[in-house]
Amino acid sequence: MDIFVIDAFTDQHFKGNSAAIMPVTTFPDASLMQRIAAENNLSETAFIKPTGDNTYAIRWFSPLTEIDFCGHATLASAFVLYQFYQLKGEITFTTEQVGTLTVKQATNGNIEMNFPCQPGEEVEPPATLLKGLSITPIKVLKNRQAYIAVLPNEQAVHDIVCDAEQLKQLAPHDIVVTAQSSQYDFVSRYFWPANGGYEDPVTGSIHTALAPYWAQQLDKRELTAYQASQRGGVLHCKMIEDDRIIISGSAVLYLRGKVYL
Template sequence: MSLPIFTVDAFTKSAFSGNPAAVCLLESELQDDIYQKIASEMNLSETAFISKCQPQDDFSSGSHFGLRWFTPTNEVALCGHATLASAAVLFFKKKNSNSLLTFETMSGELTARLEGDHIILNFPSYLPTAQNPRDIKQFLETAIGDLDAQEVCYSCETKKLLVRLSDQYDRATLESLSPDPLSLMKSENTGKVKGLIITLKGNPSHPGGHDFYSRYFAPWNGISEDPVTGSAHAVLGSYWSEQLRKKQMLAFQCSKRGGELQLTMRDNGRIDIGGHAVIVQSGTLTI
């Protein structure tokens, strides 16, 4: 069996930056174990699988598709950059005639709309709740060392822990962090946390300035550090919207590859996450 497969750098205008995802187009469903084997073979933070909802559907004209995401070790319920990558393949490679696509996923219906060369995802948003830092003192020391945490919050829906660094720090401080993946998993092994967000207030008053910065670590899902994470911004957007009292924000994820996200909070408990994508590889997977 041969399957069309693509590598897409998401949340960037330039190749070799942003977050790479593999995107596989399926004419029919695969056996469950094959999804995981392909994702492990691709060895990217996520591999997305786009399937037809009806056998007569076409990737160039259909507007409704199934979508699943797999890390190298397991299936996940929500992934932003691989959804952006999937939409980019349909819009730019398959020349899909629709400006709005709907994906059926484990997190319900997600949409992607095309505006020029810009793709806007509509995701659920998750407002995290404040936690007592003393309850996770050892984990915080593993994550940020002796830096001060201004606030710690938790999103039970996504199992993501958000750690906001003190406003006294700058972007360079955030970029200097290097938490050890094995130590993170050892200090938090209850299953409660599946992803660690470390974030810092930005300076939007500067030209091209960002409202906030972040990094994201998910060794519990086989990802030491994710370069640019749409699902984390479903949490970050809600948190910073409250903190900054803003509906529209520009965010930057400060990994080595880096990526920019445009966020708009909606009144229906959802968030628009916008970005660009670059298709860097097209090929065929033989299984």
């Protein structure tokens, strides 16, 4: 089986978020895909299967479980198809949980992904969430994927420490912390001990909630975001409709090889 490892949402090696991309003609059994993802031990392994002209079914697996929606591995999948499979124009990815995703290359070389918005609604924070964060949020929202904790300032996002055992109890939801930024429009960090690991380096999917929130707060349709993990990554977000968003970024190849089973 072909395998590519791509650093996504970055133009530098060892930054952004790594994804393993595995093009297949038929999806293997889900248990085998999960074991491959665990063996790869990256944030996500994406399996992509052609279903028509420039159309692919896509499934994403963390080392622990199948994931409903992953942005950085979608970007990485498109990068592989453009760079190594000679695809041109718009690519359509069909998914089981979030509908149809379309992707195209921008004139500056970035890959633009058209995603559904998944805004959060303000909620009373669970006690487990408050116990799991070293800094108390000023507001908490929740969408289908995660709790969104708005912190008092940008430095708090950098400084926060999480108790993984407490946050695991929020499963199946993860937790993202965010604040307005001086250099960017907003920053965030994403913690997912129940579904993947302690901290995800760059999480494209959660920006379908973060960008609509900050677009409203800042009265802007186009925003630049930075995910302030140890690796770090930059995401460009553009609200195009009330329920659709363009999230774009760059990617670089780290590894191309074969998996032998």
